Amino acid sequence: MDFEYWWLLALPLFFVLGWIAARVDLGRLLSETSTLPASYFRGLNFLISEQPDKAIEAFSEALKADNNTLELHYALGSLFRRTGEMDRAIRLHQGLLERESLDETQRLMALAELAQDYLKAGLLDRAEELFVKLTDTRYAQSALRALLEIYVHEKEWMQAVGIAQRLETLTGQPLGMEIAQFYCELAHQKILLGDNAEAASSLQTALSENRNNIRANIMLGDMAANNKNHAQALQYWREIELQTPAYIELVAERMMQSWRALKLTDEGLRWLHEAVRKYPLEETAQVLFDATLDLKGPEAAYRMAHDEADLSPTLAALDRLLQAKVSGMPDGDLRLVMDAIKQHLERTAFYRCTTCGYTARQFHWHCPSCGEWETLPPKYERESK
Ligand SMILES: [Zn+2]
Known part of the structure; x- marks a missing residue:
């Protein structure tokens, strides 16, 4: 003692x-x-x-x-x-x-x-x-770290890449994830300037720096879809399943739009159904449900929602079950209940940084609070209250 x-x-x-x-x-x-x-x-x-x-x-x-x-x-x-x-x-x-x-x-x-x-x-x-x-003195490491901070803050992405590579050499600590994100940011700047060829090449570099960089595949898909090249867009987005399936959440809606544009809605429904079956994807389940209700009618949507609620009776699943039940009905009491559930689900959903706990309604690749990259999971959290 x-x-x-x-x-x-x-x-x-x-x-x-x-x-x-x-x-x-x-x-x-x-x-x-x-x-x-x-x-x-x-x-x-x-x-x-x-x-x-x-x-x-x-x-x-x-x-x-x-x-x-x-x-x-x-x-x-x-x-x-x-x-x-x-x-x-x-x-x-x-x-x-x-x-x-x-x-x-x-x-x-x-x-x-x-x-x-x-x-x-x-x-x-x-x-x-x-x-x-x-940078060439015994203060090199802290100087390079400070420079990296400055260039990220000033959105000087090529400079940031150069400094990160020097830091990698100096410390032996890999920074491929960050470097790939810098190339994505660079691509973003190029897209705003209308330079799509340069943007695409930056995104390919991002993937070669970090083949697990999901953001590059999302952006390459977006660019293809904007050019009405929906088959190619879907090819990029499907890659995400091989990287980290949880990020399908961020593109499920866009994917369904591209399948609609290609008039391959059955293929789309099958793919989404398979994804929802294999991984816990809440947003994707909603996209699948909306598309099923629209394309196959309330009965098919009801059967799907029923199976889902049976497996895991979350509030979102029950909400979909109700949606299927009242679709086509005139406004009534049930609608009011559903609106309340929907509002509750929207109000309580947020993304949370795994490093600093920062919460946001919107998804970020770069945490606005602690400045770390890829620390917000693509999945909503909900307040338990
Ligand atoms: Zn953070």
Whole structure:
């Protein structure tokens, strides 16, 4: 019991020590201890008790007493950045860079700090300029990561591809999924400019970078369908089943439209029926039902909905059963009940990022909150209330 209690006390202490060690070169600090002013230690105390504002005050005072301690500058600079005082952080690091006494290592460190200040202050052009200078130094990895963030933010997709490839080489960590998404974004830009040939070639590159990139197949299918080449569109969209079947949800409606355009509705109904039977696809089940009701009439739709509700009696399945039952009937009480169910289903459906929990009514390939790629599953979640 005593042992566990001791650990409870020690853990936060280690955390604080780690935090300080990450920012201040502890060895150097100890060797300079005898020359440091008392306010430095007061500053450290405030840091440990999580009072950054008072720590800033004490460090500033210590700096007045001894302006030559570089660690003190860096500690204060990173505190400014942490507390969002970007002007002061920038001034401090710029001041350091103007010193002629800095050696190359110290100059690079000040440059790296200043670049981070600019990034956090949203001065992306200036940040980019400095990070580019740092890509061949020992700060290469953090500089490349920052540049990637900047290019994604500015939608400079070819630049993003180049940086991601350099990061792959440097770290050995594969970024094919991200690179493929960058090519999809590039294709999107080309489509808006009316350059379909370039767009198609970007999408093929996306697939060669990551053959599991579903978005490229969706977009290639969309382009083909827009050109009234529905057979080819369906070919691209069918590929999705071989990649990740759950994403059929995103294209089921478009697929059915193409089968209608080709007057191959029976083939379409068969394909969708097979897909719904093999995988848990809620939206696709609705598309299949709507098409069956429209093409085969209420009785066929009712039989289908009945079998489905028998297997898994979800609210959506019961809703379809009712739809089949009242189709063709005049408006009545049952309609009201159905409208209520439909509204409930729409109101409670959302996509949720598996990384940060961000929720959205609309599907995103790139999470608007945490910036990760392909973290929203193509399946609606529903509030349980
Ligand atoms: Zn997220």
